[in-house]
Every structure is written in C-alpha cells, then in structure tokens.
Amino acid sequence: MKKEPAVIVFDLDGTLIKFKLNVNAAKLDIIRTLADMGVDVSGLSTQSGVQEMINTAVKQLGDDMREDVKEKVLSIMRRYELEASREAEARDGVHKLLALLKERGYKIAVATNTHRAAAEEALRKTKLLEQVDALITREEVERLKPSGDLLRKVMKVFNAKPSEILFIGDSVHDAKAAKEVGVTFIGVEGGIHDGERLLQNSAKTVIKQPLELMKILEQLSTVTDF
Template structure:
C-alpha cells in the first residue's frame, strides 16, 4: 500500500456511542442495572467513565481482576438485553448524519469503528439513516481486543486499504483517543459523550469540538480537511 503523497486524509473513522448517537448514559444505566441485578454495587459515575471500552474489558475495569469470572457472560448478556430494549429509539446526535454526508462529499471514505457488538452497530446504523455514505463498519465481534487496544482502528483501516497517516479518527472518550494513538491515527475529540473538555484534551486529541454541529461548521479548517491544528495541552 502506498500512502497518499498529499496531506489530505482519505478516510474518516468514527466511533458511534457518544459520538454519533447520544447513548453513553443509556449504556451507563443498563450496565448499572446488569451489575446491580447480580449483586454488584458500582457507582454510575464510575461506570460512565468506563463507557467506550468493549464488553471484554469493562468488567475487569469495574470489578477488578479478582472478580468471579464465571459471572462475566451473564453480566454481558444482561447488559445487552437491557440495552437492546432501546434499539428502536436510539437518539441520534444533532447533525450527526449531516456531518457524515458532508465528509463523504469531500471525498473521504467513512468507516465506523465501534466497541459495540455487531447488532448494536446495526441498530445505530438504522437510526443514523446514512448508510449510503458509509464504506464499512467494525465491531467488537470482529477483533480479539476492543478499545483502548488499537485492534478496531487497524481493522477499520484494513477494510478500505488505508494507512494510519491517511485517516482521522473521531471519538468522544479517552479510550477512543488512546486506541487511535496506539494505531498511529490522529483523533478529533467530541464532548458529546459526557467527558469533560479538560480530561478529553489531556488524553491527546489533535483538537476538540463540542459536537457534530460545531465540527460540521468547521469542517474545511479541521483535521478532516488536512489542516490539523497542533495538539492541545
């Protein structure tokens, strides 16, 4: 593969939860319910800060390595069942679909790179209604390790034959920024997932926007246009 010789990106990789759909707090609530039903008292604020990790990592992060691993699948299944009840009414963030279409109109290929399960990704794509501009999607089901490991980012790049330097990742959590950095891809941070600007900026994205509308307005001077500002912090 020969990387592009100009400095314009060829691909925009997007996280989903908290980036294009307003679902981080739904995940926090349904993980809390699943944990509570199985005898675990974990503060919801702590759960929220772990959202963005895949199901293969979040339980270790919340319950520790010494937990009873025999419960893991039951907890994941409980969370999935509780969250699936929202599949028909997932809230799309303002201008999210417009943002995807505007990026595609500028010649970039869009790939979704989410730690969600395959059926969650399918439900989110249905809610977005922008499949005509989406070139591909990865999910936690496609890789051995989810975010903050870089596997999903590598898989998203492979889907379209792009090199890391030819892509920009857009996400809303420190786990997104870390996964992108470990894959060698610059990351734009959005504040729509509930992470504070200070914390998200400290993780090292090239820039931070309040949400899809602000990024859409600034698109032609953003890293997606190949004019990346210096890293913040």
C-alpha cells in the same frame, strides 16, 4: 499528520448519534452478575469500563473462564443496547457532515464497542447506515476500546496506514484507542467526556459539534502538518 486522511472513523454513541443507553444501570447489572460468579467487585463501579470489568473477573476466576465471563457481560450490554437503539437520534449536523465527506471522496467508518445488531439498528433508524462504508463492532475484535483493536480492524479493512486515518470520538476510551495505534484523534464535545478531559488524553483538538470537522479537514488541505 502530514496529509489529509483517506478514512474518517467515527465512534457511534455520543459522537454521531444520541444513544439513550442507560449505561449506569447496565454496569450495575454487570457488577451484580460478576458478584454472583464469585468475583470481588469492590474495585468496580459505574465509572469502570466494560473491558476493565471483564479483565477484573478473568484475573480472579482464571483465563479458562474468559469466554464465559465475556459472554455474560456482553449479553447484558446487548440487552440494554438493543433497547436504546430503538430511540436513537442523530446529532445535529451529522447528516450534512457525512454527505459532505462522501462528496469529497473520504471513506467513512464507524468503530464502536456496541453490539452489531444494536449499532445497525441505531444507524438505520437515524438514516445514517447507507453513508457508512464499514461498520466495525465488538464482535470483530478480541478487546474493546480503550484497546486499539477496533482501529486496527479498520486499517485492515481499508488497507490504510495510521497516518491515513482520522478518528473522531467523545470519550477518553476513544482517545486511548487512537493513541495505541498511532492514529490522530479529534474529540467532540456533547458525549461522555468534556473537551478539557479529551485534550488531556491526547486529542489533537476538540470540536463542539460534529459538523465542525469540515473546518479541520480544510486546514489539513492547506498546511503541511497538523
């Protein structure tokens, strides 16, 4: 990256907030539903991504079943997400971080696989919603992360180039999405994957707490390359 970014994009769950989503229960529910639809789910587990589950089912059932599969899978996720959104908590230092970013003129976006209603509720409950310039959720894209579709949507909203965006997230899915579209990715510990795993998947660097991002941005303002 040759200059400071204009848009700071955050993942939501595990990055900005503690989202008490029972992911394993949701995925087991999805696997049972797909099995009832006639899908061979022997290759799926709670370690599988939601998009991977959708792709597996569509590959077996045929492309004409894509929308039906997607609706069934995402409706299950939506139920669990809405429950979790009511208990969401902001990660330490996040309120201060977003306030500092706004003071310094950065645009702030959230790009999440979460359903919009649940994402808005979580941001509202944690009093972060008013700090966010754009919220991009799964309803607005064809494919979930690890696809780069959410970040492509961010670039379109802000008319920004990949070099003008910095993406912060806590998972390998976030890292892969950033890599696909050529956006610099910074990992944050405390979420789904640890720092070593994030570095192995193209994170430029890893921070332990979200507020440490300000140090990274200060470096960007004083060096020609990052």
